[in-house]
Amino acid sequence: MAAGPYNYSYIFKYIIIGDMGVGKSCLLHQFTEKKFMADCPHTIGVEFGTRIIEVSGQKIKLQIWDTAGQERFRAVTRSYYRGAAGALMVYDITRRSTYNHLSSWLTDARNLTNPNTVIFLIGNKSDLEAQRDVTYEEAKQFADENECSAKTGDNVEDAFLDTAKKIYQNIQDGSLDLNAAESGVQHKPATPRNPLNTDQTPSKEGCAC
Amino acid sequence: MERIINDIVEPEDLKKYELLYNDQTRRGHASDKAQFDYAWCLVRSKYLEDMKRGVALFEDLIRRAKDDIERRDYLYYMSIGYTKIKEYQQALTYVKALLKIEPNNYQALELEKYIEKKMKKEGIMGIAIVSGAVLALGGLIGLGVAMSKK
Numbered sequence: 001m002a003a004g005p006y007n008y009s010y011i012f013k014y015i016i017i018g019d020m021g022v023g024k025s026c027l028l029h030q031f032t033e034k035k036f037m038a039d040c041p042h043t044i045g046v047e048f049g050t051r052i053i054e055v056s057g058q059k060i061k062l063q064i065w066d067t068a069g070q071e072r073f074r075a076v077t078r079s080y081y082r083g084a085a086g087a088l089m090v091y092d093i094t095r096r097s098t099y100n101h102l103s104s105w106l107t108d109a110r111n112l113t114n115p116n117t118v119i120f121l122i123g124n125k126s127d128l129e130a131q132r133d134v135t136y137e138e139a140k141q142f143a144d145e146n147e148c149s150a151k152t153g154d155n156v157e158d159a160f161l162d163t164a165k166k167i168y169q170n171i172q173d174g175s176l177d178l179n180a181a182e183s184g185v186q187h188k189p190a191t192p193r194n195p196l197n198t199d200q201t202p203s204k205e206g207c208a209c
Numbered sequence: 210m211e212r213i214i215n216d217i218v219e220p221e222d223l224k225k226y227e228l229l230y231n232d233q234t235r236r237g238h239a240s241d242k243a244q245f246d247y248a249w250c251l252v253r254s255k256y257l258e259d260m261k262r263g264v265a266l267f268e269d270l271i272r273r274a275k276d277d278i279e280r281r282d283y284l285y286y287m288s289i290g291y292t293k294i295k296e297y298q299q300a301l302t303y304v305k306a307l308l309k310i311e312p313n314n315y316q317a318l319e320l321e322k323y324i325e326k327k328m329k330k331e332g333i334m335g336i337a338i339v340s341g342a343v344l345a346l347g348g349l350i351g352l353g354v355a356m357s358k359k
Contacts, residue, residue, distance in 0.1 A: 025315075041311050042278070044285045045249065050213045072242070072282065076249045079222045 008052050008059035011186040012167055014160075015113075017105050018090035019098040020069030023124040025036050026150035027090065028066045036121045037152050043068040046080055053161060055168045062160065070113055081112035085176075085184030086120065086163040091139075093123040093147065094131040099139065116176045117184065123147040187206050214292055226250045241305035244270055252290040264290035281310045281317075288320055297328045302353040 016024045025047055029037050032049040047066040051058055067077040081087070087109045091098040102121070110121050123139055127149040136147055146154035146162065162190075170176035171185065178187050230247035233239040239247075244266055251263025264287055273284040284307040291300035301324050307317045 005300055029315075037315065041314050044282050044314075046213070046216075047316060048216075066221065070278075070282075072279075075242075075246050076222075076226075077260055082219070182269060 004055055006188065008061040009188050010058060010060045011166075012015075012060055012062050012085045012164060013083055013184040014062055014064040014086040014088060014163070015109075016064065016066045016088045016090060017077075017082045017109060018069060018122075019092070019095075019101050019105075020071075022069065022090045022092040022095075022098050023150045024066050024069065024090050024115070025090075026126060027088070027122070027148070027156060027159070030150045030153050032064070034153065035096045036153070042070055046077060047133075051160075053164055055161070055164050058168065060164055060168070062164065078108065078112055079172045081109065082111050082157060082185045083182040085115055086118045087113060088120050088122055089161065090122045090124050090126050091134070093139075094125055094128050096133045099123075099134045114180065114182045114184070116170055118163050119143075120146065120159060120163045120166075120206050121175055124150055126154060127151050183209070210319045213320075214289065214323065216253055217255050218250045221261075221348065223254060236340040241270060241273065247327070249286060251291065252286055260290050260293050264294070277310045278311050281307050281314070284310075285320070288317075288324070292320070292324055292327070295327075295331075300324045301328070312313065 016028060018024055020042055023040075024044050026037055026040050026048065028049045029035055029040075032051045043066060045068055049066065050061060050062045051064075052061050059096065065080045067073065067080060087100060089105050089109060091102055093099075105117065109117070113119075121139065121143040121148070123134065123136070126147040139147075146155055146159045148159055150156060167176065173179065176183055176185065178185055178200070226243070226247040229249070230239050230243045233243050248263045248266035248270065251259045251266065254260060254263070267283045267287045267290065270289070271280060274280040274283060284303045288300045288303035288307065290305065291297070301321070304317055304321045304324060307314065308321065311317065
């Protein structure tokens with residue numbers, strides 16, 4: 001990446017996590033390409049996508065790492081959690097098991113990201129109301145969440161944008177230190193930064209979950 | 210695709226999974242999981258020797274693959290590894306094998322496109338070098354013909 005004119009003033013790193021088949025990649029594609037991928041095969045390792053959004057008049061580039069839900073990839077995909085500013089934790093509203101596993105995904109997200117990482121819960125496949133297996137109220141009790149459909153595109157924008165708004169708010173009120181090695185946020189990037197890992201004790205406060 | 214190809218492993222991760230793998234090997238036999246995790250880190254290393262070793266470990270894993278899902282995962286990283294090593298022909302062979310299993314796999318289609326673009330770019334350079342050699346050879350033959358006519 002050469003230094004040059006940028007048409008955005010921040011970069012936020014996101015990760016998308018959750019069980020296999022909940023539609024993580026479909027969410028990414030719906031958000032970055034506004035297309036629904038039917039018959040989407042299981043992700044191999046990680047996928048990457050970007051999109052520039054606007055929050056409070058600021059252009060922000062979202063760099064999104066979409067991780068494979070398969071158990072085989074679990075160990076190595078953990079390294080992508082580091083330095084994430086936002087984590088979208090996804091379950092499938094028609095499959096209770098994917099909801100039951102959220103606590104394990106949340107533990108990973110909390111242990112492997114920094115205390116200011118915004119964790120956002122997403123119940124996907126809201127178009128399949130007839131097959132619903134987890135009520136909105138129940139999930140709402142677990143966390144502030146958003147139900148959406150990668151298929152119809154309903155609320156997908158909001159899931160990504162609300163997370164960005166929360167991160168931006170954390171920057172504004174000073175709770176997110178931009179100079180911290182793993183904030184997951186870069187301000188007016190001139191040169192790409194190599195996020196070297198530092199030891200940190202995970203103590204989560206103020207996350208959305 | 211560029212970002213995936215240029216994704217570099219954190220040195221500490223590489224070290225961690227290397228230790229795990231070596232430890233299990235020393236005790237007799239490394240599990241497929243340990244081998245997979247280590248290989249995945251190796252292909253994302255910035256060192257050529259590591260990438261080659263990673264690809265070799267995947268080549269070993271694929272021989273024992275139990276199903277097509279496992280096979281396609283290994284094929285993908287073998288293809289990524291060969292792309293990084295710039296052995297595009299091999300990279301293309303493996304990504305095409307993956308596409309036989311899952312013809313609509315988006316990641317594989319993107320990778321195939323990326324490899325073909327690289328081959329085209331570097332292939333043109335290859336042709337330029339070859340045609341330079343042909344010109345020189347043509348000159349020599351011409352000289353030879355001219356001389357034999359004397």
